[in-house]
Amino acid sequence: MATIRDVAQKAGVSAATVSRYLNNKGYISEDAKRVIAAAIEELDYRPSMIARSLNTKQTTFIGLIVPDIVNPFFPELARAIEDVALAYGYTIVLCNSDEKIEKEVHYLTTLQQKYAAGFIVVTSNEEADHYTTLDIPIVAVDRRIHTSIPFVATDNREGARIGVEHLLASGCQNILCMRGPAKVGPANDRFLGFMDAVEGKGIEMHVVECPFQFEASELAARDQLQQHPIDGIFASSDVSAAGAMKAAYSLGIKVPDQLQIVGYDGTMLSSQLTPSLTTVAQDVYKIGTLAARMLIKLIEGQDVTEREIQIPAELIIRETTRSEAQ
Amino acid sequence: MATIRDVAQKAGVSAATVSRYLNNKGYISEDAKRVIAAAIEELDYRPSMIARSLNTKQTTFIGLIVPDIVNPFFPELARAIEDVALAYGYTIVLCNSDEKIEKEVHYLTTLQQKYAAGFIVVTSNEEADHYTTLDIPIVAVDRRIHTSIPFVATDNREGARIGVEHLLASGCQNILCMRGPAKVGPANDRFLGFMDAVEGKGIEMHVVECPFQFEASELAARDQLQQHPIDGIFASSDVSAAGAMKAAYSLGIKVPDQLQIVGYDGTMLSSQLTPSLTTVAQDVYKIGTLAARMLIKLIEGQDVTEREIQIPAELIIRETTRSEAQ
DNA sequence: TCATTATGTGTAACCGGTACCACATAATAC
DNA sequence: GTATTATGTGGTACCGGTTACACATAATGA
Numbered sequence: 001m002a003t004i005r006d007v008a009q010k011a012g013v014s015a016a017t018v019s020r021y022l023n024n025k026g027y028i029s030e031d032a033k034r035v036i037a038a039a040i041e042e043l044d045y046r047p048s049m050i051a052r053s054l055n056t057k058q059t060t061f062i063g064l065i066v067p068d069i070v071n072p073f074f075p076e077l078a079r080a081i082e083d084v085a086l087a088y089g090y091t092i093v094l095c096n097s098d099e100k101i102e103k104e105v106h107y108l109t110t111l112q113q114k115y116a117a118g119f120i121v122v123t124s125n126e127e128a129d130h131y132t133t134l135d136i137p138i139v140a141v142d143r144r145i146h147t148s149i150p151f152v153a154t155d156n157r158e159g160a161r162i163g164v165e166h167l168l169a170s171g172c173q174n175i176l177c178m179r180g181p182a183k184v185g186p187a188n189d190r191f192l193g194f195m196d197a198v199e200g201k202g203i204e205m206h207v208v209e210c211p212f213q214f215e216a217s218e219l220a221a222r223d224q225l226q227q228h229p230i231d232g233i234f235a236s237s238d239v240s241a242a243g244a245m246k247a248a249y250s251l252g253i254k255v256p257d258q259l260q261i262v263g264y265d266g267t268m269l270s271s272q273l274t275p276s277l278t279t280v281a282q283d284v285y286k287i288g289t290l291a292a293r294m295l296i297k298l299i300e301g302q303d304v305t306e307r308e309i310q311i312p313a314e315l316i317i318r319e320t321t322r323s324e325a326q
Numbered sequence: 327m328a329t330i331r332d333v334a335q336k337a338g339v340s341a342a343t344v345s346r347y348l349n350n351k352g353y354i355s356e357d358a359k360r361v362i363a364a365a366i367e368e369l370d371y372r373p374s375m376i377a378r379s380l381n382t383k384q385t386t387f388i389g390l391i392v393p394d395i396v397n398p399f400f401p402e403l404a405r406a407i408e409d410v411a412l413a414y415g416y417t418i419v420l421c422n423s424d425e426k427i428e429k430e431v432h433y434l435t436t437l438q439q440k441y442a443a444g445f446i447v448v449t450s451n452e453e454a455d456h457y458t459t460l461d462i463p464i465v466a467v468d469r470r471i472h473t474s475i476p477f478v479a480t481d482n483r484e485g486a487r488i489g490v491e492h493l494l495a496s497g498c499q500n501i502l503c504m505r506g507p508a509k510v511g512p513a514n515d516r517f518l519g520f521m522d523a524v525e526g527k528g529i530e531m532h533v534v535e536c537p538f539q540f541e542a543s544e545l546a547a548r549d550q551l552q553q554h555p556i557d558g559i560f561a562s563s564d565v566s567a568a569g570a571m572k573a574a575y576s577l578g579i580k581v582p583d584q585l586q587i588v589g590y591d592g593t594m595l596s597s598q599l600t601p602s603l604t605t606v607a608q609d610v611y612k613i614g615t616l617a618a619r620m621l622i623k624l625i626e627g628q629d630v631t632e633r634e635i636q637i638p639a640e641l642i643i644r645e646t647t648r649s650e651a652q
Numbered sequence: 653t654c655a656t657t658a659t660g661t662g663t664a665a666c667c668g669g670t671a672c673c674a675c676a677t678a679a680t681a682c
Numbered sequence: 683g684t685a686t687t688a689t690g691t692g693g694t695a696c697c698g699g700t701t702a703c704a705c706a707t708a709a710t711g712a
Binding site: 020 | 688690691698699
């Protein structure tokens with residue numbers, strides 16, 4: 001690899017001049033520009049970002065910390081972030097934390113001492129010290145970390161409320177809420193939204209807590225369906241809804257005739273199921289782009305006025321509900 | 327951030343000694359070790375990887391170039407790679423190429439001048455010059471790039487053959503093959519496997535090419551199901567199989583009673599569908615770990631004996647086939 | 653006892669850029 | 683005609699590590 005001094009020598013100028021050329025700083029004659037450009041071309045010279053970083057102290061890596069990229073919510077988020085990162089000259093480093101503090105801390109420290117300019121983080125860990133004490137910018141996505149850390153997410157409470165309203169409007173009288181884990185912020189918000197919709201309506205309701213995981217959800221749903229005459233399910237993730245559909249199928253319960261189901265997330269899965277799933281869709285791509293933009297602004301020292309962004313969710317009515325209203 | 331000279335000063339030794347301590351190189355007295363460790367502790371010193379990289383010329387970034395992380399095959403691959411990368415002290419940089427040469431080249435060049443130590447690449451692009459001329463190691467996954475580039479993938483031909491044999495053994499007489507795009511290597515291998523199984527068996531067959539995409543697959547399947555008395559479908563991806571299931575459902579064709587379906591990939595989706603999908607599962611995690619190990623060996627200058635690895639696929643029999651044999 | 657080797661540490665150059673400063677010349681101002 | 687400013691370039695220290703080399707002392711061998 002050619003260095004800046006190789007270029008300088010070939011062009012018959014000093015390294016300083018080449019550096020100025022590369023960064024469009026200070027005065028450079030047209031002659032010098034021409035001869036430097038030629039030398040760069042000829043040597044196929046590319047500046048070493050690492051040498052540059054050493055004294056500018058600036059890098060273009062963004063660490064993306066997610067629980068597990070295999071969970072279908074995150075690839076889409078990653079994709080969105082990567083798209084804006086690319087546009088602004090950043091690249092993203094993928095970190096799977098499995099929700100474990102040790103892994104989060106590991107990535108935070110190694111990447112910081114390596115090269116990271118900032119982080120985008122999705123975590124449910126209560127202890128946020130290792131985030132608040134960081135000296136590079138962070139943006140939290142999906143789950144709030146600490147009031148001092150900027151945050152982007154769906155308006156989950158309102159989203160859930162809309163989904164449950166739809167179930168109500170479609171005639172459900174006996175609703176099961178398959179709520180997510182209590183320690184996950186958005187799961188709680190969705191549960192609150194469920195309560196908002198259901199309260200004072202005089203309908204019967206059941207609540208079961210289950211992880212965003214297929215088998216466990218199927219089991220929980222089957223159990224509830226056997227115990228109660230349920231005619232509507234609000235699942236707080238599409239995966240749980242898929243589990244519920246499977247449970248209904250194996251119990252011979254017809255969807256949507258005997259049982260209506262609303263999922264949450266709006267992942268690919270929801271449209272690929274048979275019958276296709278009515279769901280409350282999050283605009284994950286938008287969340288990702290907004291978070292990335294915000295982080296890059298922070299990195300580049302620009303003003304960030306809105307430090308908390310809530311994106312509305314959208315109800316997508318498909319085949320697991322009857323929407324009697326229509 | 328404290329520097330090595332800060333540590334040296336606090337410990338009353340030279341920077342060289344601290345460096346030796348950090349790298350376990352050369353002689354260091356126990357006294358020195360103690361006093362340096364204390365100074366590091368006190369200053370919360372972390373060596374700057376970027377300064378280190380500048381003269382060792384070694385980095386610990388692995389570029390992962392995939393068409394689109396949103397395609398469910400890739401998160402699992404990424405996860406596997408990331409797991410071994412973590413174990414060996416590497417971090418992975420996520421690059422979505424959308425199969426576009428420009429984007430691939432962009433990432434290749436920027437990351438190379440930035441920091442990458444090697445690449446793991448999934449691409450179907452014919453033109454491989456920008457890969458073969460690279461001066462850092464690469465490993466190709468899923469799709470072969472060039473004979474000179476190490477390669478890890480499922481034995482797709484054999485996998486497909488097994489899947490189709492199962493359809494045959496389950497009594498299918500009129501089979502539709504939903505093959506993948508002609509320009510994608512693995513899709514061709516799977517088609518060859520289909521032919522291997524079907525040839526000379528005297529059964530009726532139909533072939534339709536469709537992308538690994540839900541809507542298009544549903545349309546193609548519906549079209550074929552309306553034209554021919556098909557009783558078995560071999561889809562070369564789970565997504566296509568899901569499309570076929572939807573088509574069958576909307577045409578009132580019962581699965582598996584009237585129509586049996588075998589998918590390919592073994593993604594989450596296959597188990598979450600109702601009925602759950604019989605599929606030929608790839609061991610994506612294994613592919614990822616093997617590829618990552620191989621790349622790291624190449625980066626670290628170790629011998630790599632096997633430069634082409636084929637992993638067997640496994641048939642997972644679920645509810646979309648009847649397996650009469652049993 | 654003297655030569656040789658093992659042990660331990662510091663000095664300084666270097667990796668490949670950036671940026672401050674000095675300096676030279678041309679253009680403009682007074 | 684001299685002072686001032688704009689334009690253009692080079693020298694060199696520095697970012698924060700690593701490492702070759704020199705040097706000093708202790709331990710071992712003959």
